[in-house]
Structure formats: structure tokens, C-alpha cells
Amino acid sequence: MIFAYLDAGSGSLILQALLGGLAGIAVAFKAWKARLVGKRAVSEAEHELSGTEEPAANSES
Numbered sequence: 001m002i003f004a005y006l007d008a009g010s011g012s013l014i015l016q017a018l019l020g021g022l023a024g025i026a027v028a029f030k031a032w033k034a035r036l037v038g039k040r041a042v043s044e045a046e047h048e049l050s051g052t053e054e055p056a057a058n059s060e061s
Contacts, residue, residue: 006014
């Protein structure tokens with residue numbers, strides 16, 4: 001049987017690593033979500049523009 005000694009310093013180090021990892025995952029997810037929503041908004045805007053507007057006629061002769 002193996003016994004491990006965890007003092008306050010190593011316990012707080014483990015807690016800090018876990019909280020830092022969770023914060024990193026949250027920031028990565030938020031950035032991924034913003035990128036996905038941004039691409040969707042751009043593609044929807046392009047779709048709307050291509051379907052509703054006619055090309056401008058060149059009035060220069």
C-alpha cells in the first residue's frame with residue numbers, strides 16, 4: 001500500500017492547476033464559439049446580399 005503526503009502547498013498547486021485548466025478550456029470554447037458565430041453571420045450576410053441586390057449598372061460611357 002502506498003501512502004502519499006499532501007501538504008497545503010501541494011494541495012493548492014493541484015487546485016491551481018485544475019482551475020487554470022478549466023479556465024483555459026472555457027476561454028478556448030468561447031473563442032471557438034465566437035469564430036463559429038462570426039463565420040455564420042458573414043455567410044448569412046453574403047447570402048442575403050447575393051439574393052436581394054442586383055449588380056449596379058455602370059453609368060459611365
